[in-house]
Each structure stands twice: as structure tokens, then as C-alpha cells.
Amino acid sequence: MRLPQEVIRAKRDGETLDGAAIAEFIAGLTEGCVTEGQAAAFAMAVFFRGLSLEERVALTRAMTESGTVLRWDLPGPTLDKHSTGGIGDAVSLVLAPMVAACGGYVPMISGRGLGHTGGTLDKLESIAGYNATPGLDVFRQVVAKTGCAIIGQTSELAPADKRLYAIRDVTGTVESLDLITASILSKKLAAGLDGLVMDVKAGSGAFMGTHDAARALAESIVGVANGAGMRTVGLITDMDAPLASAAGNAVEVSYAIDYLIGRKQEPRFHAVTLALAAEMLVIGGLAADTAEASRRLEQAVASGQAAERFEGMVAALGGPTDLLGSGSESLPAAPITKFVKPDVPGIVQSVATRAIGLAVIGLGGGRTRPQDGVDHAVGFTALARPGDTISADACLGIVHARDEDSAERAAASLKAAYQVGADAPGITEAILERVE
Structure with a gap:
């Protein structure tokens, strides 16, 4: 049996792990023998060094078999x-x-x-x-x-x-x-x-x-x-x-x-x-x-x-x-709403979409640590899309926040995420490719 740190070191140095080493590491993660720090180091080693197809299959199988595998008896496909x-x-x-x-x-x-x-x-x-x-x-x-x-x-x-x-x-x-x-x-x-x-x-x-x-x-x-x-x-x-x-x-x-x-x-x-x-x-x-x-x-x-x-x-x-x-009545509602308008009217050229996701986290709607709670009520609605015309009476989106300070910060983040101009942009198809 290879020690967890030896598995990490091997992958850090670019070695190919055999199925047994991967299975042992994942079993240790399941049983608590592999620490959170070791799991993080393993993830970072994989991030930089990558896995071969065989290693990928072995990791997938080990994680699948770390618990119960369901079997169904239903009148239709699952x-x-x-x-x-x-x-x-x-x-x-x-x-x-x-x-x-x-x-x-x-x-x-x-x-x-x-x-x-x-x-x-x-x-x-x-x-x-x-x-x-x-x-x-x-x-x-x-x-x-x-x-x-x-x-x-x-x-x-x-x-x-x-x-x-x-x-x-x-x-x-x-x-x-x-x-x-x-x-x-x-x-x-x-x-x-x-x-x-x-x-x-x-x-x-x-x-x-x-x-x-x-x-x-x-x-x-x-x-x-x-x-x-x-x-x-x-x-x-x-x-x-x-x-x-x-x-x-x-x-x-x-x-x-x-x-x-x-x-x-x-x-x-x-x-x-x-x-x-x-x-x-x-x-x-x-x-x-x-x-x-x-x-x-x-x-x-x-x-x-x-x-x-x-x-x-x-x-x-x-x-x-x-x-x-x-x-x-069954869904929570944030007490503060704020309409966000661009500095000048125009047509939405592009959206820094990741920034909107981070702004939701900033409102409390996501996590920065695994143990963090989530404010289910906060977020954005009425978000504009590329090609939308934003007139003086329209908005880029509506902030739903817990308090005024977080609403102001989210409004600033949302405005910064949008580029508005005079020309109509090219619109990308929703479905880009099929892979079989």
C-alpha cells in the first residue's frame, strides 16, 4: 500500500498512477485516513499534471465504488x-x-x-x-x-x-x-x-x-x-x-x-x-x-x-x-430591490458573465468556504442579454439584496459586467456543437 503523500508526490512529479494506487487513495479519502490537506494537494497535482485515460477511468470507478451503486426496476428508462x-x-x-x-x-x-x-x-x-x-x-x-x-x-x-x-x-x-x-x-x-x-x-x-x-x-x-x-x-x-x-x-x-x-x-x-x-x-x-x-x-x-x-x-x-x-409564499424574498441602469442608453454588446456569478456570491447567494451558509433570497432578475436595447426607461437588471450596502456593491458589479454601445453585436447560437 502506498502512503497518501507518496501518491501525491508521484502525480506531482508527472508519474502515471496505477489503478491500485488510485483506489487506495480514494478509499482513504472515504474512510477519513486521507486528510483534507492531502486531498487538496492531490487535486492540485492532478490539475497541473493531468491524468491519462486509464487513470481517469480508474479514478471514476474508485469514486463510484466508494459507496452504493443503485439498481432500478422501473417500466421506463432511467x-x-x-x-x-x-x-x-x-x-x-x-x-x-x-x-x-x-x-x-x-x-x-x-x-x-x-x-x-x-x-x-x-x-x-x-x-x-x-x-x-x-x-x-x-x-x-x-x-x-x-x-x-x-x-x-x-x-x-x-x-x-x-x-x-x-x-x-x-x-x-x-x-x-x-x-x-x-x-x-x-x-x-x-x-x-x-x-x-x-x-x-x-x-x-x-x-x-x-x-x-x-x-x-x-x-x-x-x-x-x-x-x-x-x-x-x-x-x-x-x-x-x-x-x-x-x-x-x-x-x-x-x-x-x-x-x-x-x-x-x-x-x-x-x-x-x-x-x-x-x-x-x-x-x-x-x-x-x-x-x-x-x-x-x-x-x-x-x-x-x-x-x-x-x-x-x-x-x-x-x-x-x-x-x-x-x-x-413558499420562496424567500430579499427585502431590498434595486434597478440597475447603464450610464448611457444603448445596445448590450457583451456580458462578463462570470462577474455576475461572483456578484451573487458577494450578496451571500454562494459560498467562499464549504461550511458557509447561503442566503437563498438574494440574486438578480430581469438580466439583459447581448443585443438588448437599453433605453432610458430600461435596466440591465434588478438586484435582490439583504441590505442597502450589499445592494449598492452588487449594482456596481452588475453595471461593470455589461458593455453597452451603439451597434448591434453578433449573437452566438445557443447550441454550439454535439459530441457523440
Whole structure:
């Protein structure tokens, strides 16, 4: 058995680790024999030196097998989608019930905020009573009953990843292609999926800032996942601007509710949601092609079935039984709102999207340490997009803050994130590439 520090030293020096050494290190992380400092040093060594495909597979398998691996006996396929994270990315909240309404089963294991991006669990926990970490028995029951359940990692599912995930968040190692691949797939393989669709973000608000970096990650995940027997397709999507016009926890849940009940359907958010969900239906054999899948998904929203699935999931996991009718009462609201206008009217040229995510954290809506709490009420709404004309009566966004001081700081950050000019900019497509 190799000592943890010897494994770290070997990877630091660029050596290739064998499967046994990786398995022993991950077992030590799970059992508490590997310290937080050692795990951080290992993550940094991997960040700089990288892993071979064989090492990546070994790390993924070790993290998957650090806990329970689920097996399902359901009348339809078990399917999931995972995003590498962005700003205003509330897609999971609406996609899971949409796919469930079309005959799929979505046992979604999601994470909390990571770096500058928001976390699906933090969003759902803004709903009064929602239990994001139920036992596996409850998880199974909710999936079988409503067709979908979005929860966090329990102590049984990929516990090694749960520990390493929190350490990566605060040690500057979030962007590691190898660690992202192993983290995502260990959870998905542990969930016992039949198929997975990856949403790899590219742009100023993504961990993968360039298209080439996003493609490399998509190819890594698709290659490792399919090699492990889980059919996986990747879509590279644009994150050069917030996907939704809301960024924060409760404000994104409110946005998702508006989408599901047909009150608000913004084109780019809808396009990305539909593309990912359609791929899921095709992978699961629930539609012949993405065109048929898209029609079924839009009908699921129009008929109200997707909204009913979402409300049923929330109620089954401890939330209110009438969320769609009482959303404002079940979600926290910040006491201070502030409209942010540019110094001069014009057309939005570009958005420093990452800065908006950091501004949400500055308001208290994210973490700088794993043990930090989250203010679910704060964030931004009515965020402008590239190409939007901002007249004297319009705004770049609305700040939702706990106090006047934090509102002023967030307003300044938001204004600085936007470039406004006279000419209409070129608009990037929402879906950049498909990787199979």
C-alpha cells in the first residue's frame, strides 16, 4: 500500500498512477485516513499534471465504488442530464419533470454551488421544507411515483466525490478536466442510469472558457461514460451570457415555475432545455428522433403535465403541496430591490458573465468556504442579454439584496459586467456543437 503523500508526490512529479494506487487513495479519502490537506494537494497535482485515460477511468470507478451503486426496476428508462455549471442555468429544474411527463425516469444527483456557478440543490433548498438529502429508500419511492427526483449526494452515493467536490470548490481546482469528468460520472454511474446527456458550457461564464476546452471535456466525459457502458451524448452550449434572466437561488426557482406554467418562456433558455431533453428521450428509446422528442416535450409543458410532475416531486420531498399556486409564499424574498441602469442608453454588446456569478456570491447567494451558509433570497432578475436595447426607461437588471450596502456593491458589479454601445453585436447560437 502506498502512503497518501507518496501518491501525491508521484502525480506531482508527472508519474502515471496505477489503478491500485488510485483506489487506495480514494478509499482513504472515504474512510477519513486521507486528510483534507492531502486531498487538496492531490487535486492540485492532478490539475497541473493531468491524468491519462486509464487513470481517469480508474479514478471514476474508485469514486463510484466508494459507496452504493443503485439498481432500478422501473417500466421506463432511467435518464439524466448534467451541466458543467453556468449563470442562470435553471434547466435541471424544468427538464427533469418534462422528461418524466414523457415516460422517462430521472433520478438526478445534483450538487451545490461550485466556484462562481449556482448549484441546483441550493436552488431547491430555497423552497420551504424541501429535503435535498433524503435516504435512498425515499429517493427510490419518489422517482417511482413522480418520475423524477432531484437530490444531493447522500452518504451512500459516491461519498469520496462528495468530500473532494467541497475541497475543489475552495482550492482553485474546479476547472480540472480530469476531476470534473470523474466527479460527474461517479455520481451518474452510482445512480444506475441507462443514459446521460452532458451539457458542457463554453464562454465567459463557464469553467471551460473556450470552445476547444469545452470540446475536450465533452469528449472526455462521453468517452469515459460510454466506455463504462452508459450511453452518453454531449452538447456544447453557449455561456457568454446568463442563460436565464434570473441568477440566484429562489429567483431561479421562481423563473422555473414561470416557465413550467407557461408564464415566461425565453428563447435561449427554451432552446437549450429542449435540445438536452430531446436527446434524453432519444437515448431512452422514447422518441425516434429529436424532432419527435421536441414535439412531445413541448406538449408536456403546454398540457401542464410537466408542471404537475415538478409540484409532485417537491411535495414528495417535503415541500408544499401547492407550490405552483403559492410559489411566492413558499420562496424567500430579499427585502431590498434595486434597478440597475447603464450610464448611457444603448445596445448590450457583451456580458462578463462570470462577474455576475461572483456578484451573487458577494450578496451571500454562494459560498467562499464549504461550511458557509447561503442566503437563498438574494440574486438578480430581469438580466439583459447581448443585443438588448437599453433605453432610458430600461435596466440591465434588478438586484435582490439583504441590505442597502450589499445592494449598492452588487449594482456596481452588475453595471461593470455589461458593455453597452451603439451597434448591434453578433449573437452566438445557443447550441454550439454535439459530441457523440
